[in-house]
Structures are given as C-alpha cells and as structure tokens.
C-alpha cells in the first residue's frame with residue numbers, strides 16, 4: 138500500500154517536473170521571441186523594420202523610390218551599425234544596447250565640456266578652477282580682471298588661507314622683481330624674473346605654442362624652460378632666454394645608444410641664448426616614471442632635435458645612466474656647469490624619500506659641489522600624459538617639498554648659495570607669494586602659461602586632439618594658435634601677474650617677495666582655529682643638521698642618508 142502510494146507520488150512529481158520544464162522552455166522561447174522588442178534591442182529592431190518597410194514600399198512603388206533613398210540609407214546604415222555592435226566583443230554595453238549605447242559614448246565624450254559650460258561654478262573645475270582660468274585669460278587679454286561684490290570663498294572652511302597686510306602699506310612701484318641665480322662656482326650668473334615658464338617639451342607642445350611662449354618670454358624678459366625634449370628650432374627662432382633641461386633620455390646631447398654625449402651637450406649649452414642648464418631628476422606628475430614617444434610619432438624633425446633614431450621608440454628611462462649615487466650626481470652637475478662654460482646649473486625634482494634628498498645634501502658637503510638652483514615640483518604638477526596612480530598619489534606636494542628643501546639647505550648652511558624654484562599649480566600672485574613665504578626664491582608655471590596661450594582645460598593633451606593648438610603635433614590643429622597674438626598674451630599674463638604680486642607685497646608692507654616669511658600667512662585648521670604658517674612650516678636653525686637635529690621631519694632621514702648610494706642606511 139505504502140509502495141503504491143509512493144509510486145503514485147513519484148509519478149505525480151515527475152509529471153509536475155516535466156510540466157515545469159515545458160512551461161520554462163515555452164517561457165524561454167517567448168522571451169527569445171520578444172527580445173527584439175525589449176528596451177535593450179528596440180532601437181535596432183525599429184531601424185531594421187523601418188529599413189525593410191521603406192525598401193518594400195520603394196519596390197512596390199518605384200516612382201517614390203528616389204524619395205525614399207535617403208531614409209533607406211540612414212536606417213540601413215543604423216541597422217548595419219546595430220548588427221556590428223551585436224557581433225563585436227570589445228564593448229559589453231554595445232552588445233547589450235546596440236545603437237543606443239553610442240549616445241552614452243557621445244555624452245561621455247562631451248562630459249567635460251558640458252560640465253565646464255553649464256554646471257561648473259566659479260570655484261569649481263579641476264585641476265584649475267574656472268575663476269583661476271578666467272583671471273589668466275583676462276590678464277593675458279588685458280581685460281578687466283577685477284571681481285564685484287565680495288569674495289566667493291568660504292573664509293570659514295577648514296584649509297582657507299590668507300596673507301597678512303600691514304597698517305602701513307608701501308606704495309608699490311612697477312617692480313620687475315628679479316633675482317640672481319648662480320653660486321660661487323658659476324661664472325655666468327643669470328638675472329632671472331621671479332616668474333618663468335616651466336619645462337614643457339616641443340613634442341608635448343606644438344611648434345606654434347613653443348614659438349609664442351619663447352617670444353613672449355623675450356618680450357617680458359623672463360625665462361623659458363625647454364623641457365626634456367631638447368632645444369628645437371622654434372625655441373631658437375624667437376631668441377627668448379632659455380633654460381635647457383636634460384632628462385634621463387639626454388635628448389639633444391646623446392650618443393645613439395642613449396648615453397650622455399658631453400661634446401654634443403657643450404655645443405648646445407654654450408649658445409648665448411641658453412642662460413641656465415637643468416638636470417631633470419623627476420617631475421611631480423609622474424615621479425620615478427620614464428616616458429616613451431612611440432616610433433610612429435618620431436618624425437624626422439623630432440628625430441633630429443632629440444638625436445634619436447627614426448622608426449624606433451624614443452625612450453626616457455626612469456633613472457639616469459650618467460650617475461647612480463649622490464656623489465656621482467654632484468659630479469655630473471659640476472660637469473654640466475663646466476661644459477656649459479660656467480652657466481648656472483641645477484636640478485629639478487619632486488621630493489620622494491626624504492633621505493634621498495638629504496643624501497644629495499651630504500654629497501654636496503662631501504664633494505664641495507653645490508648646484509646653483511633646485512626646482513621643486515609638486516605632485517599637483519601637470520604633464521602631457523601620466524598614469525592616474527602616479528598623478529594622484531606619488532610624490533610630495535609642492536609646498537611640503539619646497540619647505541623641506543629650504544630647511545634642508547638651511548640645515549647644511551647652503552641656503553644662501555642655492556636658489557629654490559617652485560612649480561605646482563602656481564598661476565596667480567597669491568600662489569607665488571605663498572610659495573615664496575615658505576622657501577621659494579622664484580616660481581615656474583606650466584599650465585598658467587598654457588592658459589595664456591588659450592588652453593581651455595579640455596583635458597585631451599594626451600590624444601593629440603588639442604582643440605586650441607597648444608598641445609598637438611597635428612599641423613591642422615596647431616595652426617589655430619596664431620603666434621603674433623599669443624606672444625602678447627604670454628607677455629601680458631606675466632606682466633599682470635607680477636603687477637598683482639607687487640600690489641600684494643606692498644600691501645604687506647614689504648618691498649620684495651624675498652622678504653616674505655611664513656609669519657606673513659595663516660591657515661584655518663578648523664572652524665574655530667587658525668594657525669600661522671610659522672607654526673605649520675617651522676624653520677630649522679642654520680647648520681642644525683650638521684649639529685644633529687631633533688626635528689622629527691629630519692632626524693631619522695638625516696641618519697639614513699648616505700653619499701655613496703641612494704639606499705637608506707638601516
């Protein structure tokens with residue numbers, strides 16, 4: 138009895154299971170049949186149906202076929218696009234949303250422009266706010282650069298910073314603010330403006346951009362850094378003061394195997410237009426990262442300027458081959474100075490491991506070789522292209538870097554013979570004054586001068602599709618940058634920024650930005666607390682590192698620094 142009941146039960150449940158299977162199969166067939174009408178595929182279905190209908194009507198009534206031809210072609214092309222989307226494998230979203238997903242890609246493409254044009258407030262916009270860009274454009278065009286009604290800054294937010302003014306401001310003169318760069322070992326010191334064009338290579342920038350920058354520098358009496366891509370004919374053509382930068386690729390002064398060629402270096406460096414020579418150790422936006430210009434982009438012109446073979450990738454290695462120790466680096470600096478005929482010689486870096494910079498300081502003491510200048514780049518600095526992780530999270534920001542180098546040099550009693558340059562989002566006089574208060578003698582700007590050339594921060598420098606002709610090698614795009622007009626803009630921007638700096642300095646009761654000290658600035662550290670920069674950026678005593686410091690920023694790193702290796706002593 139129990140067995141019969143069990144059999145019946147088994148029969149029932151297997152029948153039930155088979156019904157369920159049939160029902161599921163039917164449901165699956167229905168789903169497949171309805172798939173073309175689902176929201177995902179409906180656009181493709183409509184295009185295919187409309188194309189078929191139009192073709193059908195056209196065949197049925199040949200007289201109207203000509204009229205229908207254009208819509209047939211449009212809907213037919215869309216249908217083919219949809220079929221291609223379905224079959225391709227690289228974009229999942231296109232496989233699932235044929236045709237319609239292209240709208241998403243289009244919107245993604247124009248997102249930065251949409252945000253910039255419609256949604257960005259005055260203080261929004263990265264890396265540079267709309268307000269900062271606007272003030273550069275206005276100064277470059279000599280338009281009214283004043284603002285109405287009052288600040289749009291929230292002066293009670295944490296991190297807000299201000300400069301202190303004096304009850305007895307000075308009357309400001311049209312001061313050009315120059316400083317002399319060149320220590321005791323330099324026989325051709327350079328009188329530099331406190332505001333110069335930061336390193337950007339021909340290759341990253343278009344020929345017209347280089348021409349306009351260099352001629353603008355000539356007109357305004359300031360310096361133009363070549364970047365590591367070599368001295369191009371566009372730098373020479375205009376005759377502006379040049380700082381020649383060499384990086385680990387030694388472009389313009391290398392043997393074919395990529396090693397440093399002293400004779401080629403001397404030939405270029407002795408040219409009168411070159412006022413200083415600079416060794417690039419690292420760059421804030423991509424410290425410790427080399428670079429590759431793919432073979433396809435190595436044009437005959439670039440191959441000539443850089444001294445690299447055509448048809449091969451043009452590589453900047455991550456590290457230098459000309460030296461591998463702190464002492465070796467100082468000896469290379471001395472060699473560069475000798476080969477350039479005694480011109481100011483320095484290096485540029487973004488601070489990474491503190492003991493490495495202190496190792497360089499110890500090497501200065503050991504060899505007696507001191508650079509004439511050090512440019513400290515912050516990790517907030519710009520680049521043509523770099524990996525996101527490097528840009529966002531590698532390297533010390535400019536202010537901490539400048540202050541660290543400033544204090545280290547005070548600590549070894551070398552501050553008075555070495556000038557410090559700062560770069561990293563410096564575009565206004567306030568940016569300059571702040572950097573100079575915590576240790577910089579002068580400032581360099583890359584993107585500020587790009588804005589003066591007309592850069593609209595479209596963030597497409599790495600695609601060779603720059604809309605303003607600044608960062609491209611495409612001649613049809615570069616022609617948009619009209620050099621004679623932009624020369625004046627570069628010059629005006631420099632002039633107006635320095636004018637604004639003069640006013641700030643005078644308002645603080647000072648006469649030269651070199652008198653700026655941390656005590657002249659404050660920062661809000663919470664809604665109710667304010668700290669002087671003097672507390673935030675305390676200064677070492679002269680010679681303190683030599684005497685043995687207890688300052689936690691330096692104590693351990695100084696102990697770990699060695700002159701014969703960049704590795705830390707453990």
Ligand SMILES: Cc1cc2nc3c(=O)[nH]c(=O)nc-3n(C[C@H](O)[C@H](O)[C@H](O)COP(=O)(O)O)c2cc1C
Pocket residue numbers: 335336337338341342363364365366382417419420421485514515517518519520521560561562563581582583584585598608
């Ligand atoms: C397009 C572009 C190219 C650059 N090329 C170089 C270069 O060749 N060598 C270098 O040392 N720095 C290079 N830089 C970095 C700048 O010189 C500067 O250190 C950095 O952008 C910080 O300045 P900024 O914030 O004013 O742009 C480049 C920056 C940009 C935007």
Ligand code: SF4
Pocket residue numbers: 587591592593594595596597598599602603604605606607608
């Ligand atoms: S306009 Fe865009 S692509 Fe051109 S330099 Fe400026 S950010 Fe780069």
